[in-house]
Amino acid sequence: MKVSEMNQYVKVDYEASLARFMGREDMYARFLKKLLKDETFQKLTEAVETHNLPDIERYAHTLKGVFGNLGLQEGFETSNEMVKAVREGQEEKIGAFYPLLREQMEKYLNVIGQLD
Amino acid sequence: MGGTEKNCLLIVDDVEMNRAILSGIFEDEYRIVEAENGKQALEMLEQYEGQIAAILLDVVMPEMDGFGMLHYMKEHDIGQDVPIFLITADASEKNMYEGYRLGVKDIIEKPFIPFFLKQRIQSVVDLYCTKEQLKDTVEHQAEIIEEKVEEVNALSRSVIETLALAIEFRSGETGQHIQHIYGLTKRLLRELRNKGYGDCRGLTDEQIEQIATASMMHDIGKIAIPDSILNKPGRLTPEEYEQMKMHSLKGAEMIERMPNINGNPVFSYAYDICRHHHERWDGSGYPDHLKGEENSIYAQIVALADVYDALVSERCYKKAFTKEKAVEMIAQGECGAFHPSLIKAFLEIAGEL
Numbered sequence: 001m002k003v004s005e006m007n008q009y010v011k012v013d014y015e016a017s018l019a020r021f022m023g024r025e026d027m028y029a030r031f032l033k034k035l036l037k038d039e040t041f042q043k044l045t046e047a048v049e050t051h052n053l054p055d056i057e058r059y060a061h062t063l064k065g066v067f068g069n070l071g072l073q074e075g076f077e078t079s080n081e082m083v084k085a086v087r088e089g090q091e092e093k094i095g096a097f098y099p100l101l102r103e104q105m106e107k108y109l110n111v112i113g114q115l116d
Numbered sequence: 117m118g119g120t121e122k123n124c125l126l127i128v129d130d131v132e133m134n135r136a137i138l139s140g141i142f143e144d145e146y147r148i149v150e151a152e153n154g155k156q157a158l159e160m161l162e163q164y165e166g167q168i169a170a171i172l173l174d175v176v177m178p179e180m181d182g183f184g185m186l187h188y189m190k191e192h193d194i195g196q197d198v199p200i201f202l203i204t205a206d207a208s209e210k211n212m213y214e215g216y217r218l219g220v221k222d223i224i225e226k227p228f229i230p231f232f233l234k235q236r237i238q239s240v241v242d243l244y245c246t247k248e249q250l251k252d253t254v255e256h257q258a259e260i261i262e263e264k265v266e267e268v269n270a271l272s273r274s275v276i277e278t279l280a281l282a283i284e285f286r287s288g289e290t291g292q293h294i295q296h297i298y299g300l301t302k303r304l305l306r307e308l309r310n311k312g313y314g315d316c317r318g319l320t321d322e323q324i325e326q327i328a329t330a331s332m333m334h335d336i337g338k339i340a341i342p343d344s345i346l347n348k349p350g351r352l353t354p355e356e357y358e359q360m361k362m363h364s365l366k367g368a369e370m371i372e373r374m375p376n377i378n379g380n381p382v383f384s385y386a387y388d389i390c391r392h393h394h395e396r397w398d399g400s401g402y403p404d405h406l407k408g409e410e411n412s413i414y415a416q417i418v419a420l421a422d423v424y425d426a427l428v429s430e431r432c433y434k435k436a437f438t439k440e441k442a443v444e445m446i447a448q449g450e451c452g453a454f455h456p457s458l459i460k461a462f463l464e465i466a467g468e469l
Contacts, residue, residue, distance in 0.1 A: 020230055022140040031133045061176050062131065065205035068227035069133055076227075083206070 017071030154180030300421035330385035337367025397453035
C-alpha cells in the first residue's frame with residue numbers, strides 16, 4: 001500500500017504532510033514506519049497507569065507533534081485534548097481521551113504496517 | 117548571504133522526524149547542525165561560534181528544554197546576535213509571551229507549512245545579515261573618520277609648530293624652546309592631575325595634549341615686535357621693554373582673529389596662554405595684572421615653563437644657568453611669584469628634567 005492510499009482507512013492530511021517532507025513520499029513513509037517502533041505511546045500508557053501527570057503532559061505533547069507532522073489528524077486532536085486536560089487540571093478527561101487515543105494508535109499501526 | 121561566514125542552521129529538537137523535516141526544508145541553503153536538546157545545542161553553539169545564521173528551537177525536550185536554553189543563553193550572554201525561532205506544538209499564550217520575552221524572533225506552530233516557515237525565517241535572517249553588514253560599514257567608516265581626525269590633528273599641530281618656529285627663528289633661536297615648553301607643560305599638567313589639583317583633576321589625556329600644543333603658541337605675538345627690539349643684544353630701554361611686553365596682547369589678538377577659534381579647544385587655550393603667560397601670582401605681571409587664581413592654571417604653567425627654559429638656555433643677552441641653579445632660583449621666588457601648588461609640582465618633577 002502507498003501512503004496516498006492510507007486515506008481509505010484512516011484520516012490523513014496527505015497533501016500538507018507530503019509538502020512537509022519536501023514532496024518526498026519515501027521520506028514520509030519512512031517516518032510513518034518509525035511509529036511502529038516508537039516508544040512514546042508505551043510511555044504515555046505507563047504514565048496514565050501511574051497517574052504521573054507531568055509525564056502524561058510530556059508524552060501526549062510529543063505525540064501531538066508527531067501526529068501533526070505525519071498528518072494523522074485524529075491522533076493529533078486527541079493528544080492535543082489530553083495535553084489540555086492536564087494543563088486545565090481536568091483529570092477525569094484524561095481517562096476518557098486515553099482509550100480513544102489507544103484505539104486510534106492501534107488503527108494507525110495496523111495501517112502503517114501494510115505500507116510497501 | 118553577504119560577506120559573513122554565517123551559513124549554518126542549528127536545529128534543536130528531540131524528535132528525529134522533526135529535525136529531518138526541518139533539515140529537508142533548509143539543507144539546500146544551509147549547512148545543517150542538529151542537536152537533540154538544549155544542552156547539546158549549547159555545545160554546538162560553542163563549536164560553531166560565528167557560523168550560525170539562525171536557531172530553530174523546540175520547546176519540550178529532555179535534559180534542557182527550549183526555555184531552559186534561552187534562559188541560559190541570556191544569563192551567559194551567548195548567541196545574542198543569532199535570531200532564534202521557536203518551533204512548537206504548543207504555541208499557547210503563556211509560551212508565546214515567555215518566548216518573546218526571552219528574545220525569540222518568531223514563534224511557529226507545529227505542524228507548519230514549509231513554504232511559510234521558510235519565508236518567515238529567511239526574512240529575519242536577511243534582516244540580521246543586512247544589520248551586520250551595516251554595522252561593519254559603520255565601523256569601517258568610523259575607523260576612516262578616526263584616521264582623518266588624526267591626520268587633521270597632526271596637520272594642525274604642525275601648522276601651529278611651524279608658526280611658532282618661524283618666530284623663534286626670527287629671534288635667532290633653534291626651535292628647541294617651543295619643544296621644551298611643550299614637554300614641560302605636559303609634565304606639569306600630568307603631575308598636577310595626579311596630585312588631584314583642582315582644575316587639573318578632571319583633565320583627559322586629549323585635553324593635556326591640546327593645552328601642550330597651545331603652549332607652543334605662547335610667543336606668536338612676537339611676530340609684531342620689530343627686529344631691532346627682538347634681537348637687541350643689550351638691555352632694552354623702558355620704552356623698548358613696553359613695546360616688547362605688547363607681544364602677549366598681540367598674540368591673543370592674532371588667535372582671536374583666527375577663523376573657527378570656537379571650533380577647536382586648542383585655540384581657546386592658546387588665547388588664554390598667549391595673553392596671560394606673563395602674569396604673576398602676586399599680580400605683578402602683565403598685561404591684565406591678574407592675581408592668584410584669577411589667572412588660569414594653564415597660563416600659569418606655561419609661564420613657569422617659559423621662565424625655567426629661559427634660565428637654562430643661552431640667550432643673546434645672557435648665559436645659561438645649570439638646571440639645579442634654575443630650579444633653586446624659581447623655588448626661591450627670584451623670577452617672580454608662582455602658585456604654591458605649581459611650585460610644589462615643579463619641584464616634584466625637577467629631578468627628571
